[in-house]
Amino acid sequence: MTGALLRDWAERGTGFALPVVVALAVSAVVLLAIGENPVTTFGLILSESFGSARRIASTLSAATPLLFTAVATAVCFRAGVFNVGVEGAFLIGGLAAVVAGFSLPADLGWALVPLCLTIAAAFGAAWLWLPGWLLARLEVDEVVSTLMLNFIAAAITATLVNGIFLSRQSGNNVTPPVHAAAELSRLMPPATLHSGFLIGLAVLAAYAVWTRHTPAGVEGAWVGLNRRFARVVGVSVPRTIITAMLLSGVVAGLGGAAQGLGQLHRFSDGFSAGYGFTGMAVALLGRNRPVGMLLGAVLFGALASAGTTIQLFSDIPLDLVNIIQGIVMIFAVVELGRFRLGIKPKVQG
Amino acid sequence: MIAQILAAAVILTTPILLAAIGGLVNRQAGIVNIALEAKMLVGAYVAVVVSSVSGSWELAVLAAALAGTLIGWLLGLSITRLGANVIIAGLGLNVLAAGALGFVMAITYGSSGTLRLPDMVLLPRVLPQGVEGLPLVGLALAGLDPLTVLAWATVAALPFLLGSTRIGLWLRATGNAAPVVRAVGLRPALIQDAATAFAGFFAALAGAHLALYSIGIFNEGMTAGRGFIALAAFYFGRNLPWPTAAACLLFGFLDAAQIRMQTLGLPPGLIGALPYVMVLVILVLSQIRSQRSQR
Numbered sequence: 104m105t106g107a108l109l110r111d112w113a114e115r116g117t118g119f120a121l122p123v124v125v126a127l128a129v130s131a132v133v134l135l136a137i138g139e140n141p142v143t144t145f146g147l148i149l150s151e152s153f154g155s156a157r158r159i160a161s162t163l164s165a166a167t168p169l170l171f172t173a174v175a176t177a178v179c180f181r182a183g184v185f186n187v188g189v190e191g192a193f194l195i196g197g198l199a200a201v202v203a204g205f206s207l208p209a210d211l212g213w214a215l216v217p218l219c220l221t222i223a224a225a226f227g228a229a230w231l232w233l234p235g236w237l238l239a240r241l242e243v244d245e246v247v248s249t250l251m252l253n254f255i256a257a258a259i260t261a262t263l264v265n266g267i268f269l270s271r272q273s274g275n276n277v278t279p280p281v282h283a284a285a286e287l288s289r290l291m292p293p294a295t296l297h298s299g300f301l302i303g304l305a306v307l308a309a310y311a312v313w314t315r316h317t318p319a320g321v322e323g324a325w326v327g328l329n330r331r332f333a334r335v336v337g338v339s340v341p342r343t344i345i346t347a348m349l350l351s352g353v354v355a356g357l358g359g360a361a362q363g364l365g366q367l368h369r370f371s372d373g374f375s376a377g378y379g380f381t382g383m384a385v386a387l388l389g390r391n392r393p394v395g396m397l398l399g400a401v402l403f404g405a406l407a408s409a410g411t412t413i414q415l416f417s418d419i420p421l422d423l424v425n426i427i428q429g430i431v432m433i434f435a436v437v438e439l440g441r442f443r444l445g446i447k448p449k450v451q452g
Numbered sequence: 453m454i455a456q457i458l459a460a461a462v463i464l465t466t467p468i469l470l471a472a473i474g475g476l477v478n479r480q481a482g483i484v485n486i487a488l489e490a491k492m493l494v495g496a497y498v499a500v501v502v503s504s505v506s507g508s509w510e511l512a513v514l515a516a517a518l519a520g521t522l523i524g525w526l527l528g529l530s531i532t533r534l535g536a537n538v539i540i541a542g543l544g545l546n547v548l549a550a551g552a553l554g555f556v557m558a559i560t561y562g563s564s565g566t567l568r569l570p571d572m573v574l575l576p577r578v579l580p581q582g583v584e585g586l587p588l589v590g591l592a593l594a595g596l597d598p599l600t601v602l603a604w605a606t607v608a609a610l611p612f613l614l615g616s617t618r619i620g621l622w623l624r625a626t627g628n629a630a631p632v633v634r635a636v637g638l639r640p641a642l643i644q645d646a647a648t649a650f651a652g653f654f655a656a657l658a659g660a661h662l663a664l665y666s667i668g669i670f671n672e673g674m675t676a677g678r679g680f681i682a683l684a685a686f687y688f689g690r691n692l693p694w695p696t697a698a699a700c701l702l703f704g705f706l707d708a709a710q711i712r713m714q715t716l717g718l719p720p721g722l723i724g725a726l727p728y729v730m731v732l733v734i735l736v737l738s739q740i741r742s743q744r745s746q747r
Binding site: 133137185187237241242243244246247248250251252254255257258259261262265266377380383384387418420421422423424425426427428429430431432433435436437 | 484486530534535536537539540541543544545546547548549550551552553554555558559564677680683684687719721722724725728729731732735736739740743
C-alpha cells in the first residue's frame with residue numbers, strides 16, 4: 104500500500120519536474136547564447152518572485168487567474184473531454200461580472216460581490232454548456248467547437264466593450280469601473296493581491312473534494328479512463344460530459360470575475376493574457392492533481408511577475424516566459440521511457 | 453467596386469488556402485494540426501529576414517518553406533515517437549513559436565512587435581499588368597502572385613494526388629486504419645511525420661505570402677488567427693480539396709468585405725467572428741445529418 108502510494112507520488116513528482124527541467128535547460132542554453140549567465144538570471148527570477156513579502160504577494164496575484172483556469176481545464180481533461188475553451192468562458196464570465204458590478208445598484212452593499220460572482224459563474228457555465236451538449240448529444244468534436252467559441256467570445260466581448268458597455272470617461276476599449284462595494288478586497292495593500300486568490304484556493308479545495316469524495320467526481324475519472332467500462336457499470340457518459348463542461352464553465356467564469364472584480368476593477372481589451380492556455384499548461388504540469396496545480400500556478404505566476412521586472416533591469420526579453428510555457432506544455436504530454444507523462448494521445452480523423 | 457473586392461478577396465484567400473491545404477493533408481493522415489498558426493508566423497518572419505538579406509523573393513520563400521517543414525517534422529516526431537497529445541503539442545508549439553520569435557526579434561533587432569527591414573523584395577506579379585483593363589476580373593488577375601497560383605494549382609492537383617497515387621492511398625489509409633497500414637508492411641508513423649512536415653511546408657508558405665505580398669514587414673500579430681481559420685476551412689470542407697478551397701474563398705471574401713461592411717455600421721469584430729460561427733453551425737448540421745443516416 105505504502106509502496107504503491109510512494110511510487111504514485113514519485114511518478115507525479117517526475118511528471119512535474121521533467122517538463123520544468125527541460126524548459127529550464129532550454130532557457131539556460133538560450134540565455135548562454137545571448138551572453139547572459141543563466142544561474143544569475145534564474146537567481147534573479149527567484150529573488151524577484153519570492154524575495155520579499157511584497158514580491159510573494161505579486162507572484163500569488165499573478166497565479167490567481169491560473170488557479171481558476173487550471174481547475175477549469177482539469178475538470179474536463181480528467182473526464183477525457185478536450186475542452187480548450189476555458190479562455191472564452193473566462194472572458195465571458197469576466198465581462199458578466201464587471202457589467203453586473205457597475206450596473207447593479209451600488210447600495211446592495213455586501214451582497215454585490217456574491218451576486219456578481221454568481222452571475223459570472225452562470226454565464227461561464229452557459230457558455231461551455233453548448234459545446235458540452237453538442238459533444239454529448241451529437242458527438243460534435245469538442246476541440247474544434249471550443250476553439251471556435253474562444254474566437255467568438257473574444258469578438259463578442261471586444262464588440263460589447265467598444266459598444267454598449269464603453270466607458271464615456273475613459274475612451275477606448277474599457278468599461279466603467281465597478282462600484283467600490285463590488286471590488287474584491289486587497290489582502291496586503293498596496294500589493295494587488297486580492298481575495299480572489301482565496302476564492303481560487305477554495306475552488307481548488309472544492310475540486311479536490313469533488314474528485315475524490317463525490318459520486319459525480321469519481322464517475323468523471325472513470326469516463327476519462329475508459330468510456331466503455333464506465334458505460335458498462337452504469338455511468339451516463341453524456342451526463343458526465345455535460346457536468347464536466349458546466350463545472351468548467353462555472354470555475355472559468357469565477358476566474359474571470361476574480362480578475363475583473365479583484366485585479367482590474369473593469370473589463371478592458373486584453374482582459375486575459377492567455378490565462379486559459381497557461382491554465383492548460385498548469386493543469387498538464389500538475390497532472391490534474393490539486394497540489395500539482397497549485398505548484399504549477401505559483402510557478403507560472405512567479406515567471407510572469409518576475410519576467411516583467413527582469414525585462415526592466417536586463418536585456419532579457421519577456422518572451423522567455425512564453426518559450427518556457429510552450430516547452431512545458433509540449434513536454435508535459437510527452438512519453439519518455441517507462442514513465443507515462445500526461446494524458447493519452449488521441450488521434451482524430 | 454466589385455472588381456476591387458474580388459481582387460482583395462483572391463489575395464486574402466491565399467494564406468488561408470495555403471495553410472488549409474497543409475492542414476487537410478495532415479488530417480487525412482490522421483493528425484489534426486492545430487499549430488498552423490505557429491508555422492505561418494515562423495514562415496512570415498523567415499521570409500522577411502531572408503528577403504532583406506538576399507534580395508531574392510525565391511530564396512525568401514524557399515527558406516520560409518524549409519523552416520516550416522523542419523518545425524512540422526519536429527512536431528510530427530513529438531506526436532508519433534514521443535506519444536505527445538496532438539492538440540496539446542500543437543497549442544504548445546503555438547505558444548513556443550510566438551515566444552521564440554519575439555525573443556529572437558528583441559535580441560537581434562532590438563525591436564518588439566514589428567520588424568521593418570531595408571531592401572525588401574516582394575512577390576512579383578505573374579501576369580503582365582495590361583490585364584488590369586479587363587472588366588470585373590482584371591484587377592484580380594493583375595494581382596496574381598506565384599504563391600496564389602501555386603495554391604490553386606495544388607488544389608487542382610490534390611484530388612488526383614490523394615485519390616489515385618500510391619502515396620495518396622498510404623496517406624488516407626494511415627488516417628483511417630493505421631493497423632492495416634502496419635499490416636501491409638508500411639510504417640504509419642513515418643507517413644504521419646511526412647504529412648506533418650508537408651503541413652509545415654504549406655503553412656510557412658502561407659506566412660511568406662502574408663509577409664511578402666504587399667507590405668514587406670513582419671508583425672507578431674500579422675497571422676491574426678488565420679491558422680485557425682484554415683483549420684475551420686478544412687473542417688468546413690470535410691478534408692476535400694475543392695470544398696475546402698471554396699470555404700477559404702468564402703472566408704477571404706468575408707475578410708475583404710469586412711472593411712466595407714464596417715461603413716454600413718456593422719461592428720467589424722463580429723464579422724471577423726463569422727467564419728468561426730459558420731464552422732460551428734456546419735459541424736452541428738453535418739453531425740445531425742450523419743446521425744440521421746445511421747438510424
